[in-house]
Amino acid sequence: MMNQEIEQAEKDLLHTYNRFPVVFDHGEGVHLYDTEGKEYLDFCAGIAVFALGYGVKEYNDALKDQVDKLIHTSNYFYNEPAIKAAALVKKYTGMDRVFFTNSGGESIEGALKAARKYAYTRDGHTDHEIIAMEHSFHGRTMGALSVTGNAHYREPFEPLIGNIKFAEYNNLESVEAQITDKTCAIIMETVQGEGGIYPANPEFIQGVRRLCDEKDILLILDEIQCGMGRTGTMYAYEQYGVKPDILATAKALGCGVPVGAFAMTERVALKSLTAGDHGSTYGGNPLACRAICSVYELMEEKKVLENVNRVSIYLEQKLSELVERYDFIETQRGLGLMRGLVFDCPVNGILQKTLKNGLVLINAGTNILRFVPPLVITKQDVDDMLVILTRALDEWSYEERA
Ligand SMILES: *Cc1c(COP(=O)(O)O)cnc(C)c1O
Numbered sequence: 001m002m003n004q005e006i007e008q009a010e011k012d013l014l015h016t017y018n019r020f021p022v023v024f025d026h027g028e029g030v031h032l033y034d035t036e037g038k039e040y041l042d043f044c045a046g047i048a049v050f051a052l053g054y055g056v057k058e059y060n061d062a063l064k065d066q067v068d069k070l071i072h073t074s075n076y077f078y079n080e081p082a083i084k085a086a087a088l089v090k091k092y093t094g095m096d097r098v099f100f101t102n103s104g105g106e107s108i109e110g111a112l113k114a115a116r117k118y119a120y121t122r123d124g125h126t127d128h129e130i131i132a133m134e135h136s137f138h139g140r141t142m143g144a145l146s147v148t149g150n151a152h153y154r155e156p157f158e159p160l161i162g163n164i165k166f167a168e169y170n171n172l173e174s175v176e177a178q179i180t181d182k183t184c185a186i187i188m189e190t191v192q193g194e195g196g197i198y199p200a201n202p203e204f205i206q207g208v209r210r211l212c213d214e215k216d217i218l219l220i221l222d223e224i225q226c227g228m229g230r231t232g233t234m235y236a237y238e239q240y241g242v243k244p245d246i247l248a249t250a251k252a253l254g255c256g257v258p259v260g261a262f263a264m265t266e267r268v269a270l271k272s273l274t275a276g277d278h279g280s281t282y283g284g285n286p287l288a289c290r291a292i293c294s295v296y297e298l299m300e301e302k303k304v305l306e307n308v309n310r311v312s313i314y315l316e317q318k319l320s321e322l323v324e325r326y327d328f329i330e331t332q333r334g335l336g337l338m339r340g341l342v343f344d345c346p347v348n349g350i351l352q353k354t355l356k357n358g359l360v361l362i363n364a365g366t367n368i369l370r371f372v373p374p375l376v377i378t379k380q381d382v383d384d385m386l387v388i389l390t391r392a393l394d395e396w397s398y399e400e401r402a
Pocket of ligand 1: 104105106108139140189193223225226251
């Protein structure tokens with residue numbers, strides 16, 4: 001049954017993903033169930049999306065209520081969920097003005113446009129440059145791809161947007177070396193996700209902030225993956241004592257309802273996008289914004305940040321024990337519940353094994369297992385995960401590594 005469905009899917013869908021052979025049917029808490037009823041412990045959360053876990057009654061009820069009331073109107077008019085959601089995004093991001101999008105990539109597109117418009121308003125020039133980081137990931141749309149630090153992703157689609165320069169992440173001198181009179185923005189993830197789970201060094205991000213302040217360059221932080229409580233604060237930048245000028249958020253923002261946002265300080269907004277400069281038909285629609293409101297509210301109610309800070313210490317300690325135990329594991333790193341376990345070889349075979357044993361994990365780059373579980377996991381869930389993972393590692397090292 002499941003195999004037939006997979007065969008059908010492979011005939012109909014454009015083959016842009018190498019999918020694992022499983023069809024998921026429903027979720028409950030931190031578990032997923034496939035169409036044949038098999039249970040999986042989920043340490044992927046739909047790529048750092050489903051932060052609250054599955055089947056949360058308050059969240060589901062809020063969405064059902066909104067479906068019956070009003071799903072969409074358009075940005076020609078106001079709607080209450082968007083008004084409430086904007087206030088919440090402001091409160092939690094520390095920014096002053098919000099624009100709602102439908103995805104992470106679109107949040108980056110908007111952030112880039114906002115930065116260019118700011119620079120254009122200031123001097124009327126159209127030759128501004130943006131500095132992005134090597135090994136970064138900002139999305140697959142043309143603008144987001146242009147600032148993604150992976151030549152392999154970019155090359156087939158060139159020419160992309162121009163005047164992008166790349167610097168080395170966590171290397172302040174390399175950023176400084178790329179700055180010119182035309183630099184209008186520096187874009188980076190506060191914790192690099194797809195590129196291998198690299199948190200920014202405090203000196204680096206503080207140094208970049210200083211450079212930006214000195215030269216009126218805008219700092220764009222992409223917290224699409226590392227935001228929304230994942231690192232133990234609602235946004236990761238809070239832990240560094242710096243503030244971005246423009247912030248991009250998405251993924252867990254709607255916990256599965258496709259939504260994103262970019263937000264900026266009033267100082268930037270005053271010289272940036274105005275009526276006619278940007279738009280989105282769906283962006284900020286009542287259903288998506290109701291999801292945002294519910295997610296922020298439930299994060300407070302369920303004391304999610306406290307849980308992240310408690311459980312992440314335990315997860316880190318347990319992953320360190322794996323580093324000690326297996327000679328093919330090199331190290332582990334990350335921040336909060338965004339962690340990578342670094343192998344000396346590709347991890348794809350391990351992922352097949354963990355899935356077979358009932359654990360959903362993904363990679364970040366070829367050699368790194370990525371742990372981005374729902375933010376409500378318990379220590380017991382970590383223990384359960386380790387039982388499956390060690391079994392998978394033992395099987396894999398016995399069968400495949402030899
Ligand atoms: C996932 C991700 C994106 C792109 O988001 P989409 O919703 O897939 O467009 C951008 N930046 C970062 C850091 C991400 O993790």
